[in-house]
Amino acid sequence: MLKYLAAVAAVGFLAIPAKAEDVTVAVTAIVEHPALDAARDGVRDGLADAGYKVGENLTFLYESAQGNPATAAQIARKYVGDGPTVIVPISTPSAQAVVAATKDIPVVFTAVTDPVGAELVKDAAMPGGNVTGVSDLSPLADHLALIKEITPDAKTIGVIFNPGEANSVTLIEKLKEFAGPAGYEVVEASATKTADVQQAARSLVGKVDVIYVPTDNTVVSALEAAVKVAEENGIPLYAGDTDSVPRGAIAAVGFNYYDIGLQTATIVAKVLKGESPGSIPVMQAEGTNLVVNPGAAKKMGVTIPEAVIKRANTVVQ
């Protein structure tokens, strides 16, 4: 009913010079954790920069599926029923549920590592249909270069990840592709839930020279557990996202999820202005921020070279 009233009111006030039309952006994530929440906040702030402000001309909805894909499916139906201007699903299962639920409402996904493999789009360069978004495939070559620069003697990299997370499995496959030519051997340790992270980290002790934590929802949620093991055993621990460095990783280069949110907002703004999502290519997450944590490095028995600290965008004290 309100919608009709609003429509009638809008027609009545047509004479008034155009103010940006009121829009609704509906965001949903599979689970709440610091990185995904940062992506959400980035979307909101990025939209504000583009002239869509909460409380003025933007209604910003948010739902978390609390880790349950069936709930993600229900949130997708709720949003499709609400009929927002754009739906922004964060993470692979949330995005699949939304894309399966609507062929009409524009969808701008974010924090999806392999959007083509997840069948969200047929072609990243030319998505077609109602879907586009931002892929968060890590710049793995940069990560390996950073590991080489700070710990040049390392030969084996231990990776802790959840084999149940689509994003992570894609990352590990790509990491192995890069690691061989770069002269590294990859040792996997799996943690299917946050409670298993510490045990997984322990299993790497004595087998690896450094530990790398990719952008894995499970492991990042329990990062402190891995950091503790790394500190106790003097193994340098690197992260795939810069948000994890203040939490105890030595260093990371690349994007943070807040920036991914901002980047996603640029696409959302384009769609709000009337562009068809199908004609906007899927973007790769950008960001070459270098964040280092010399204190954490010291605890893990490593000194970060002066050159790296100088180059860093942020030095965690």
Add this chain to the structure above:
Amino acid sequence: MSEIAFLGAVEIGLVYAFVAIGVFLAFRVLDFPDLTVDGSFPLGAAVAAVMITSGIDPWTGCLAAILAGAVAGLVTAFLNQRFGILHLLASILTMIALFSINLRIMGRPNVALINQQTVLTPFYGLGIPDYYVRPLVIFVLVIIVAFLVARFLASDFGLAMRATGVNAKMARAQGVRTGVHIYVGMALANGLVGLAGALFAQTNGFADVTTGIGTIVVGLAAVIVGETLFRPRTIVLALIGCVVGSVIYRVAIQFALGADAIGLKASDLNLVTAVLVAVALILPRLRGRKATT
């Protein structure tokens, strides 16, 4: 709540009605507390998804999902019956093993079905909106399955199975081979859960190993909500209770999702769902008390 959101809740509730019926068979009919379902749900999804993506007919995929679920149930029953492992522990063992097996079956944690032919594809494009087609088709399937299960439980074999659950010693004294009934019952229960997984994957466009988390909780909640509302004295009523309970549970979540309008946050979802289901359980009881005083 919009029409699409409501029908979405009904649809997912109907998918989970198969889980509720499976849980009813294990917990109530057989008196076998079975947590295998957390593994057999994604198992069904995985088997159906892999078969569909390799070009096999989706109905065949559903059938294979039922068989795979049934095998999972048999493994739990085997561990329990043959080796005397406590039923709860036997089902937990199968459940955690299935996580790895599901990953093996799919080869990765998530298989997308968004652009694939599913059992629903032929029903789209008949001029009815998709969000009506999905619940309608699944409703028909639920009715067929519930009818078959009711017929089965009314047969001689089914009656013996119910006797096994009520009093195994007495049933054995009457010449019922209780072991056989536990095997068949567990296979049937988990076969239904596997079917639910297959349908969930096809209606939502993906099979993901994490979809199993909490399946048993949802199934049990549906069974108990149904029992509280219907106080069933017959199998048919109990089965209807499972279906209605499952749908009510999903509608409660849908209401909880709309609760941010009254100042609740997204993270309050599980709490609000729990409160709504609790209210659904308490209300009829209060009414009953008034009637008796």
